[in-house]
Amino acid sequence: MPRVLIVDDAAFMRMAIKNMLLNHGYEIVGEAENGVAAVKKYLECKPDIVTLDITMPEMNGLEALKAIMKIDPNAKVVMVSAMGQENMVKEAILSGAKSFIIKPFKEDHVIKTLQKIL
Amino acid sequence: MADDFLNDSMLEVYIFETSQNIEQLENAVLESEKTGRYSEAAINEIFRIMHTIKGSSAMMMLGNLAELAHKMEDLFYYIREAQPKQVDYAALSDLVLSGIDFIQAELKKIQDKKPADGDANELLAAIAVFLEQLKAANGDLQQEQDTSSVQAAAGDEYALQPTPDDEHKSRPAEGLSAYEAVLYYEEGCEMENIRAYGVIHNLQGLVEDLYYRPADILENDETAAYISKHGFTVGVLTDKPADEMRRFFADVLFLAKLEFRELDAATFAERKGGAGTVRTQVKAAAAGSGENGGKVRAQETAVASSSGQGMISVNVAKLDKLMDLVGEMVIAEDMVVQNPDLNGLELENFRQAARQLRKITSEIQDLVMSVRMVPLANTFLKMQRIVRDMSKKLQKEVRLQLIGEDTEVDKNIIEHISDPLMHLIRNAVDHGLETAEERLAAGKDKTGTVTLEARNVGNHVLIMVRDDGRGLNKEKIISRAEKHGLLTKPAAEMTEKEIFQLIFLPGFSTSEQITEYSGRGVGMDVVVKNLEKVGGSVSVDSVSGQGTAFTLKLPLTMAIIEGMNLTVGRARYTIPISAIKESVRLENHKLVRDTDGNEMLLVRGECYPIIRLHEFFKVPTEVTNLADGIFILVDYEEKPFCLFVDDLLGQQEVVVKALPRYIQNKRVRGIGGCTLLGDGSISLILDVSGFVA
Amino acid sequence: MVDYVSFQGYEEEEEDTLRGKYLTFFIDNDSYGIELRYVTEIIGIQPVTEVPELPDYIRGIINLRGRIIPIMDVRLRFRKPFREYDDRTCVIIVEMSGITMGLVVDSVAEVLSIPDEDIVEPPEIQKNHNRYVQGIARVGDDVKLILDCNKILTDDEVEQLSQL
Numbered sequence: 009m010p011r012v013l014i015v016d017d018a019a020f021m022r023m024a025i026k027n028m029l030l031n032h033g034y035e036i037v038g039e040a041e042n043g044v045a046a047v048k049k050y051l052e053c054k055p056d057i058v059t060l061d062i063t064m065p066e067m068n069g070l071e072a073l074k075a076i077m078k079i080d081p082n083a084k085v086v087m088v089s090a091m092g093q094e095n096m097v098k099e100a101i102l103s104g105a106k107s108f109i110i111k112p113f114k115e116d117h118v119i120k121t122l123q124k125i126l
Numbered sequence: 127m128a129d130d131f132l133n134d135s136m137l138e139v140y141i142f143e144t145s146q147n148i149e150q151l152e153n154a155v156l157e158s159e160k161t162g163r164y165s166e167a168a169i170n171e172i173f174r175i176m177h178t179i180k181g182s183s184a185m186m187m188l189g190n191l192a193e194l195a196h197k198m199e200d201l202f203y204y205i206r207e208a209q210p211k212q213v214d215y216a217a218l219s220d221l222v223l224s225g226i227d228f229i230q231a232e233l234k235k236i237q238d239k240k241p242a243d244g245d246a247n248e249l250l251a252a253i254a255v256f257l258e259q260l261k262a263a264n265g266d267l268q269q270e271q272d273t274s275s276v277q278a279a280a281g282d283e284y285a286l287q288p289t290p291d292d293e294h295k296s297r298p299a300e301g302l303s304a305y306e307a308v309l310y311y312e313e314g315c316e317m318e319n320i321r322a323y324g325v326i327h328n329l330q331g332l333v334e335d336l337y338y339r340p341a342d343i344l345e346n347d348e349t350a351a352y353i354s355k356h357g358f359t360v361g362v363l364t365d366k367p368a369d370e371m372r373r374f375f376a377d378v379l380f381l382a383k384l385e386f387r388e389l390d391a392a393t394f395a396e397r398k399g400g401a402g403t404v405r406t407q408v409k410a411a412a413a414g415s416g417e418n419g420g421k422v423r424a425q426e427t428a429v430a431s432s433s434g435q436g437m438i439s440v441n442v443a444k445l446d447k448l449m450d451l452v453g454e455m456v457i458a459e460d461m462v463v464q465n466p467d468l469n470g471l472e473l474e475n476f477r478q479a480a481r482q483l484r485k486i487t488s489e490i491q492d493l494v495m496s497v498r499m500v501p502l503a504n505t506f507l508k509m510q511r512i513v514r515d516m517s518k519k520l521q522k523e524v525r526l527q528l529i530g531e532d533t534e535v536d537k538n539i540i541e542h543i544s545d546p547l548m549h550l551i552r553n554a555v556d557h558g559l560e561t562a563e564e565r566l567a568a569g570k571d572k573t574g575t576v577t578l579e580a581r582n583v584g585n586h587v588l589i590m591v592r593d594d595g596r597g598l599n600k601e602k603i604i605s606r607a608e609k610h611g612l613l614t615k616p617a618a619e620m621t622e623k624e625i626f627q628l629i630f631l632p633g634f635s636t637s638e639q640i641t642e643y644s645g646r647g648v649g650m651d652v653v654v655k656n657l658e659k660v661g662g663s664v665s666v667d668s669v670s671g672q673g674t675a676f677t678l679k680l681p682l683t684m685a686i687i688e689g690m691n692l693t694v695g696r697a698r699y700t701i702p703i704s705a706i707k708e709s710v711r712l713e714n715h716k717l718v719r720d721t722d723g724n725e726m727l728l729v730r731g732e733c734y735p736i737i738r739l740h741e742f743f744k745v746p747t748e749v750t751n752l753a754d755g756i757f758i759l760v761d762y763e764e765k766p767f768c769l770f771v772d773d774l775l776g777q778q779e780v781v782v783k784a785l786p787r788y789i790q791n792k793r794v795r796g797i798g799g800c801t802l803l804g805d806g807s808i809s810l811i812l813d814v815s816g817f818v819a
Numbered sequence: 820m821v822d823y824v825s826f827q828g829y830e831e832e833e834e835d836t837l838r839g840k841y842l843t844f845f846i847d848n849d850s851y852g853i854e855l856r857y858v859t860e861i862i863g864i865q866p867v868t869e870v871p872e873l874p875d876y877i878r879g880i881i882n883l884r885g886r887i888i889p890i891m892d893v894r895l896r897f898r899k900p901f902r903e904y905d906d907r908t909c910v911i912i913v914e915m916s917g918i919t920m921g922l923v924v925d926s927v928a929e930v931l932s933i934p935d936e937d938i939v940e941p942p943e944i945q946k947n948h949n950r951y952v953q954g955i956a957r958v959g960d961d962v963k964l965i966l967d968c969n970k971i972l973t974d975d976e977v978e979q980l981s982q983l
Contacts (some may be wrong), residue, residue, distance in 0.1 A: 017178070018143060018178050018181070018182060019139055019143055019439075020136070020139045020140050020143045020144075020182040020185070021181065021182060021185070023135070023136055023139050024136060024182075024185055027133070027136065063174065063177055063178075065174065089317075090177065090180070090181055091316065091317075094317060094319070094320060094347045094350075097317060097320050098320055098323065098344055101320060101323060101324055101327060102327075107324065107379065108317070108320065110316045110317060111181040111184060111185065112181065112184035112185040112192075113185075117315070117380075120379060120380070121379060124377075124379050
């Protein structure tokens with residue numbers, strides 16, 4: 009069962025992704041509300057995949073991504089973005105994110121994206 | 127299948143989070159309005175909240191809310207990026223507050239299980255107009271382009287991106303083959319240009335050389351639409367076999383269709399070199415007015431949001447259950463420690479252990495109660511919005527002063543005082559405060575002040591609503607009371623306080639006209655009723671010409687009270703300590719009878735009508751001679767009386783248990799609940815208000 | 820003395836399997852039945868704390884392991900004379916529509932399965948305890964009066980009539 013860390017400042021979003029993933033046999037090993045917590049959780053849980061929201065207070069997704077990639081160059085991170093954040097997604101891909109999903113997302117999109125990078 | 131993850135708990139979380147966000151948003155706006163400027167932090171916070179609401183509303187398929195939030199987000203994005211100098215902040219505040227009201231109304235519909243069908247078109251139009259005007263005022267108008275629909279028609283040209291080692295690769299090296307793939311993405315997968323970039327990124331290391339069209343996928347977001355329509359073309363030069371490359375392309379995420387062909391070296395070179403190139407048409411994206419292509423600040427500055435404080439939100443039902451269990455734990459502990467089986471036994475070790483247990487359960491009790499305590503701050507802040515709206519509408523300058531908003535109150539109680547407070551504040555602003563002219567004429571400051579103050583006093587919380595307005599008019603009150611037949615004694619014999627209390631009587635303000643204290647059709651008696659539901663009360667004081675002060679008295683918590691146990695015959699009762707003024711025996715005081723033969727006790731000059739509990743409750747007892755029992759003096763709402771009981775058993779902290787529903791429905795006068803005593807027997811808790819009906 | 824037989828196991832069973840089952844009890848020599856799905860517990864009589872200003876058939880409240888339960892004397896409810904409680908007296912705890920009530924009866928008999936065909940409508944006369952009877956069941960040579968639990972818990976008309 010793939011182990012996932014879900015990072016988003018909105019509890020609603022975390023829940024949405026969690027429900028989708030649980031429906032498909034993924035294991036949620038942790039959740040984080042901002043970039044700082046995300047990095048800490050990554051070290052604690054060593055997940056197989058991270059879903060990382062771009063817009064967060066304190067430390068945003070991009071910076072968290074860079075930090076995680078430094079810790080683990082093989083990290084598999086999927087950025088969660090909204091429409092209109094093309095530049096940040098680009099930079100994320102350039103910084104090592106494996107893929108991205110766009111809000112509002114459909115369950116099958118999310119699952120396909122995660123399956124692809126596992 | 128796409129909506130499998132949506133369920134009731136998602137809805138709950140959505141409603142909860144969005145409500146919280148709305149509250150934060152409103153506070154940010156009101157604060158900014160007060161200080162007269164929108165700080166960078168405020169703008170960022172507003173932007174971020176709108177962004178969040180947009181995202182979650184879209185996930186919940188609430189199109190109108192998502193769209194509204196989106197447009198608000200765009201508006202604040204512009205303000206954040208372009209930092210315009212000329213902004214009509216007053217209008218902006220109104221706009222955002224209207225948006226907040228709309229969202230709140232929709233949320234309420236959803237909570238009531240009704241369709242969220244509000245039409246935000248007017249609001250959207252207003253935002254669009256505001257944004258236009260904002261841009262025009264700041265000289266940015268000509269930069270505005272319609273970027274929402276890209277005309278990727280024939281005639282668009284895109285530049286070819288030369289790869290670094292471009293120059294000398296005109297013919298293929300040994301062992302290399304050339305292929306070309308055209309990738310067509312699924313409809314609606316969005317950001318095709320970035321996905322295309324991902325493909326290119328992943329090709330590195332697989333191929334010797336490559337080209338792709340459109341070439342400016344990273345710089346130009348318009349390419350997304352182009353790719354969506356015309357596909358993304360990639361040419362590669364590699365030593366990998368054809369089927370491996372074909373498989374690579376076929377595996378691309380969200381691929382709808384793939385065209386894959388082998389090329390000969392010459393064609394590869396040709397296509398790469400630029401024959402038949404296409405050039406980019408420079409669109410608004412290149413102009414840096416802060417829309418798509420402009421500098422995007424990589425992060426939102428941290429605003430004081432409470433996400434860093436290690437708070438979690440807890441389901442209130444769980445808290446209620448926890449409260450109940452703690453109450454039962456206290457009772458069960460008493461039943462063990464005070465068990466009649468233990469009477470007369472020497473149990474030093476047991477007693478010591480019991481003391482330790484008591485210490486721990488006490489601490490748990492305190493902690494659980496404190497968890498349910500919520501500061502009044504939130505409720506007070508809600509009032510700010512009301513004062514602001516009213517002062518605008520009535521053209522009165524009003525200042526709302528908040529004192530003691532950290533005072534905490536049981537969550538249950540907070541829910542019941544919000545409405546009464548709103549009502550009192552509305553009254554204060556509407557009827558209490560005079561118009562600016564009147565105030566100036568009276569030598570007062572033009573700006574009226576309404577003060578909302580809370581503080582702890584003993585076992586209660588006092589909340590005061592004061593205004594420095596015209597005060598209550600005694601004559602008007604008396605005449606209204608007379609008109610409605612509410613005077614129980616001649617006006618001349620009433621104290622000032624009694625006159626003021628008249629306004630709380632049901633029927634006092636039922637008239638259709640709005641007079642001094644009609645409270646706009648909702649009488650003060652509704653305030654009283656709401657408060658009584660949580661065991662609270664209200665009183666009022668006023669000085670003509672100077673102002674009025676309403677004082678709400680609320681119990682700290684409804685669940686555990688300090689009580690005095692007493693007996694009447696074989697029955698046990700408990701009276702809240704807060705209700706007891708004093709307890710006395712007959713010997714030191716005088717017994718008098720009034721003209722109707724009613725018994726009264728005279729204590730230090732004050733007359734206390736006697737209520738014999740054994741008669742009131744029809745309980746057989748041997749203690750019927752007043753000299754043999756005890757009198758408990760009670761002062762309820764300025765009406766003194768005393769209860770005659772057999773004996774006092776002692777003070778105890780008791781857990782209030784509600785009477786069973788069946789009995790509650792019968793409305794027994796004088797009984798407000800019950801509690802379990804240490805020996806398992808039930809003691810009925812007295813409700814002193816029931817004795818003075 | 821709290822001495823009880825607990826039917827709490829029924830809480831876990833599907834309500835459907837309780838259909839058609841009745842708990843029978845005695846008042847004087849009359850046998851009554853009440854639907855088992857409303858019964859949560861059966862206990863022996865225990866000290867009752869009186870509550871003022873209630874109808875005479877509501878004896879008061881008891882403490883059942885920390886829960887406060889009101890107690891109704893079924894004899895008085897049926898306008899029969901009061902009978903002192905003895906060690907056969909039982910309290911049937913029923914729960915319906917969020918209301919919990921303990922019904923004091925002379926003695927409890929057994930649980931019976933009575934098919935619907937064996938229960939007929941009661942005669943039209945609706946006075947005294949007949950108003951609470953929703954059916955008459957034939958069990959062997961016996962006749963048992965099946966009670967309407969809801970009416971017993973909620974019907975107030977009796978007081979109104981008596982005040983006329």
